Amino acid sequence: MIFTKIRQKLQYVTASGKTRFVIAFPELGLVVKFPIVRLKYVCVKTKKDIKTHGFKVALSMWTMRSTNLFGHRYKIIEGVRANWRERKFWHKTQHRFLCPTLFSLFGLLNIQKYMKPLSIKNTDVGRPIARVTKGSSFGCGHEFESPPNFSCQDGHLVMLDYGSIEIQPVIIKFGEKLLCLTERDCVYRE
Ligand SMILES: Nc1ncnc2c1ncn2[C@@H]1O[C@H](COP(=O)(O)OP(=O)(O)O)[C@@H](O)[C@H]1O
Numbered sequence: 001m002i003f004t005k006i007r008q009k010l011q012y013v014t015a016s017g018k019t020r021f022v023i024a025f026p027e028l029g030l031v032v033k034f035p036i037v038r039l040k041y042v043c044v045k046t047k048k049d050i051k052t053h054g055f056k057v058a059l060s061m062w063t064m065r066s067t068n069l070f071g072h073r074y075k076i077i078e079g080v081r082a083n084w085r086e087r088k089f090w091h092k093t094q095h096r097f098l099c100p101t102l103f104s105l106f107g108l109l110n111i112q113k114y115m116k117p118l119s120i121k122n123t124d125v126g127r128p129i130a131r132v133t134k135g136s137s138f139g140c141g142h143e144f145e146s147p148p149n150f151s152c153q154d155g156h157l158v159m160l161d162y163g164s165i166e167i168q169p170v171i172i173k174f175g176e177k178l179l180c181l182t183e184r185d186c187v188y189r190e
């Protein structure tokens, strides 16, 4: 009896994002986010770069850093950085538009509250968010476009994935206004 209860509580589902792998425990009300280390990807890329462009260019692909173009060394740890930024941003703002991040082990592992993600089917978050943010959400990458990055709680939209550096200023500026968006506003319309 007690084991059945424990087993039920520990039932989990997994999901993957751009930089993180997530194990969600809906019954416990928690998710654990692990960074994805894209070591194989960067090794294959580097091998190709050496072959086609030579060693010097391949090396610069590791070290470069411009406004939004990051070298391979950043790609490897991007998941850790996203976890850490998420934790810091939650502590700084504690905004109702954000899903609470309860704990972070230096970005190597984050624990967040579980909130059921929106389904991709018939959901469009990109357009309603762009309307509220007066277009500022455009150009922030996939975060404001992807329905599974959001949940609906207490009748308003909540963001689950806020570790990206581009989206945080948009949330600071429009967070209160974004609270007016409901699941109904996100129903896909042709
Ligand atoms: N708090 C959460 N509750 C439930 N599911 C979540 C939560 N956070 C993330 N997920 C699921 O895990 C997926 C990947 O997490 P996400 O934070 O979006 O990582 P990434 O930054 O790599 O895209 C999400 O698309 C969502 O489906």
Ligand SMILES: [Mg+2]
Pocket: 017, 018, 143, 146, 148, 149, 161
């Ligand atoms: Mg995501």
